[in-house]
Amino acid sequence: MxxxxxxxxxxxxxxxxxxxxxxxxxxxxxxxxxxxxxxxKLPAYIRQLWQRRHFIVAFANAKTRASYATARLGQVWQILTPLMNAAIYYLVFGLMLKSDKGVDNYVAFLVTGMFIFTFTQSAVLAGTRSISDQLPLIRALHFPRACLPISFTIVQLQQLMISMVVLCAIVLGTGEPLTANWLLLLPALLLQFMFNVGLSMIVARIGAEITDMKQLMPFLLRTWLYVSGVFYSIAHFAKDAPDWVRWILEANPAAVYIELARDALVESHAHVPMHTWALAVGWAFVVGVGGFLFFWQAEEKYGRG
Incomplete structure (x- = not known):
């Protein structure tokens, strides 16, 4: 016994x-x-995310209201920032360096590129901080950590919708007609959102493990900006370059989504080939799904240490 x-x-x-x-x-x-x-397990994790969809949206709405709460102009800065950047780049690249060669309506071309790139840029910057800056919340509550980078990307999407009103007004003001082609902007932005969510999750995990990424990311994004054809035509710029260089520049995901937006809004812009849409879909699913899996694999590490 x-x-x-x-x-x-x-x-x-x-x-x-x-x-x-x-x-x-x-x-x-x-x-x-x-x-x-x-x-x-992955299926359980996805179910938990779906069960907390209302929390994700509510958290994003709260962050949107709070993002410019201390600024006198509030959310107007979401519109002013890309507009001022576009004005500076127009002065430097349009007037001084004459990078508008091969572009008929350079103002609409530049502003469209600036607003679309800013969407991805802001999502990446927010995603980099989404885990490291929310440690008190992560340690206090139990929830799928993927809620955070998804919420921060939704914040950027909400702010983009406000910017789109101004962008469309500028494009119309430059003489571009309102056509049925504008409807193509919706699937292009949806694919870009999927890409941004995946990329945000990737940098969220990296930012949680390497805190210095917050300081390094602005330099990486500025480099990405310069090779994405925001203020110059890639087709014109790389016409004499080797085929592999032109292919790399055109396959750049930021350039792909910018080209789709220009194709939808700017009638004078050369229509994109079908493979550009294939690249947009590919980037959205590869980075979207891959980023989600990459983030989920380190789920138990977030907030530890």
Whole structure:
């Protein structure tokens, strides 16, 4: 009887079976206990995200209202920032460096590129900080951590919708006609949003592990800006370059979504080939799904340490 009683107890000295006790892992399994904060299976993780969809939207709405709460002009800065950047780039690249060669309506061309690139740029910057800046929330509440980069990307989408009103007004003001082709902007932005969500998750995990990414990311994004054809025509710029250079520039995801937006809004812009749409879909699914899986694999690490 004594030996039997001893076999059913865990020794006070430690979690092993030494001394006749039961290993803690076996005892936990017997009572259906699991590790706190352990990564759930992928299907369960997706279900948890869906169950918290209202939290994701509410969190995004709160962040949108709070983002410019201390600024006198509030959310107007979401419109002013890309407009001022576009004005500066027009002065430098349009007037001084004459980068408008090969472009008929350079103002609409430039402003469209600036607004579309800003959407991805802002999503990446917000995603980089989405985990590291929310540690108190992560440590206080149990929820799928993917809620955070998704919410921050929704914030950028909401702000883009405001900017789109101004962008369309500028494009119309430059003499571009309102055509049925403008409807193509909707699927283009949807694909870009999927791409941005995946990319935001990738940089969120990296930013959680390497905190210096917050300082490095603006330089990486500025480099990305210069090679994405925001203020010059890639087709005109790379017409004499080797085929592989032109292909890399045209396959750049930021350039792909910019070209689709220009194709929809700017009638004078050369229509994009069908493979551009194929690239847009490919980037959206590869980065969107791949970024989600990459983020989920480190779920139990966020907020630790």
């Amino acid at each position: 004594a030996n039997s009683a001893q076999a059913d107890t865990v020794p006070a000295g430690g979690p092993s079976a030494d001394g006749g006790g039961i290993p803690l892992a076996e005892l936990a399994a017997r009572h259906n206990l699991s590790v706190s904060g352990a990564r759930p």
